[in-house]
Amino acid sequence: MSVRINIKNARKQFGEVVVIPDLNLNIREGEFFTLLGPSGCGKTTLLRMIAGFNSIEGGQFYFNDTLINHMDPGKRNIGMVFQNYAIFPNMTVRKNVAYGLTNRKIPPAEVKKLTDEFLGLVHVDQYADRMPDRLSGGQQQRVALARALVIHPDVLLMDEPLSNLDAKLRVEMRTVIKNIQKSVGITTVYVTHDQEEAMAVSDRIAVMNGGVIQHVGTPKDIYQRPANLFVSTFIGRSNVLKGELMVKDEIPYIKLNSFEVPMLNIRPEYLGNQKITISVRPEELLMQKGEGDGIKATVDDSVFLGLNTHYFMHLEDGTEVESIQESTIDSIIPNGSVIRLMINTQKVNLFTEDGSANILIGVQNDIETQTREEG
Numbered sequence: 104m105s106v107r108i109n110i111k112n113a114r115k116q117f118g119e120v121v122v123i124p125d126l127n128l129n130i131r132e133g134e135f136f137t138l139l140g141p142s143g144c145g146k147t148t149l150l151r152m153i154a155g156f157n158s159i160e161g162g163q164f165y166f167n168d169t170l171i172n173h174m175d176p177g178k179r180n181i182g183m184v185f186q187n188y189a190i191f192p193n194m195t196v197r198k199n200v201a202y203g204l205t206n207r208k209i210p211p212a213e214v215k216k217l218t219d220e221f222l223g224l225v226h227v228d229q230y231a232d233r234m235p236d237r238l239s240g241g242q243q244q245r246v247a248l249a250r251a252l253v254i255h256p257d258v259l260l261m262d263e264p265l266s267n268l269d270a271k272l273r274v275e276m277r278t279v280i281k282n283i284q285k286s287v288g289i290t291t292v293y294v295t296h297d298q299e300e301a302m303a304v305s306d307r308i309a310v311m312n313g314g315v316i317q318h319v320g321t322p323k324d325i326y327q328r329p330a331n332l333f334v335s336t337f338i339g340r341s342n343v344l345k346g347e348l349m350v351k352d353e354i355p356y357i358k359l360n361s362f363e364v365p366m367l368n369i370r371p372e373y374l375g376n377q378k379i380t381i382s383v384r385p386e387e388l389l390m391q392k393g394e395g396d397g398i399k400a401t402v403d404d405s406v407f408l409g410l411n412t413h414y415f416m417h418l419e420d421g422t423e424v425e426s427i428q429e430s431t432i433d434s435i436i437p438n439g440s441v442i443r444l445m446i447n448t449q450k451v452n453l454f455t456e457d458g459s460a461n462i463l464i465g466v467q468n469d470i471e472t473q474t475r476e477e478g
């Protein structure tokens with residue numbers, strides 16, 4: 104059985120140091136949910152609270168309607184996969200996978216059937232009788248995954264399970280993990296600080312910073328309409344520009360140095376003249392040669408990467424920006440060229456000057472700001 108995880112007002116302290124002040128989160132049944140954030144933001148700490156390996160200084164943790172705060176870790180029916188595979192080096196692959204079942208006094212015939220099933224699921228059945236040191240990193244991580252899943256846990260917790268693998272295998276394994284999670288349908292909490300990995304595997308992502316959840320949403324929602332400037336710069340690359348919002352004849356405009364462009368999708372509560380912070384992804388900053396409309400910029404450097412060419416430029420006020428253009432058959436725009444930049448206003452994001460809130464319509468954020476009363 105898969106469960107819904109409900110976390111209310113969670114607080115974590117190590118001595119006097121508060122690592123998680125007050126965290127609320129609802130993880131849906133069967134969902135692939137990722138905690139994403141920079142090193143030290145509290146991802147592992149929160150995962151260990153769910154697992155029962157960390158004390159809880161405040162708040163309530165529920166699996167469905169069961170309060171688990173004081174439940175023994177062994178009784179929570181959790182499968183776990185960590186960064187360092189944590190499989191037993193002195194047991195064959197088969198014995199590693201069977202371990203949790205044998206431990207639960209399940210009859211040998213049933214152990215064999217389940218072990219075979221899960222060895223097959225992660226495609227290591229042909230190595231069943233090998234010792235782990237004769238497997239590759241990716242194969243060992245599959246064994247760890249099979250071992251976690253074979254006990255039919257209610258929840259699967261994974262903490263940076265791919266970080267010890269090389270780049271190519273990491274990309275392969277994330278598809279493996281996602282497909283297995285979907286076929287088993289188990290509620291999964293996955294921790295990573297790799298935003299691309301998070302986008303590739305997750306149904307929903309919680310972006311954390313300093314023990315505080317910043318944005319909860321689908322990869323697409325978070326990438327396209329980040330809730331604040333931190334999320335915008337953490338997920339993918341963004342140019343951060345200082346500008347102004349101006350309302351003339353009830354029409355809002357972005358003003359950036361001497362460039363102005365109308366921007367119609369401002370949230371009503373933010374309609375008014377003010378300084379703003381603008382974030383534009385490099386691929387949404389379009390370069391045009393010569394004079395004309397647009398933001399004036401000077402090319403400082405460029406890197407040709409085949410499909411795309413990356414240009415590094417500075418604006419009139421000195422702000423450095425990066426643009427990614429599809430490489431053309433024409434020559435690369437030389438350093439020192441003065442060009443004009445247009446922004447794709449559908450895809451640009453506007454924030455309050457301090458970056459704390461996105462002022463555009465259409466931000467989808469499932470963040471829990473207060474404890475929800477359960478009926």
Ligand SMILES: Nc1ncnc2c1ncn2[C@@H]1O[C@H](COP(=O)(O)OP(=O)(O)OP(=O)(O)O)[C@@H](O)[C@H]1O
Pocket residue numbers: 117122140141142143144145146147148149296
């Ligand atoms: N046992 C502990 N005692 C004291 N402080 C701790 C302990 N465990 C973690 N911390 C602190 O809590 C904060 C959050 O740590 P945590 O391990 O949860 O970060 P993380 O988000 O998992 O980072 P990373 O991506 O580097 O794994 C850090 O500042 C860390 O130093």
Ligand SMILES: [Mg+2]
Pocket residue numbers: 146147148
């Ligand atoms: Mg960690």
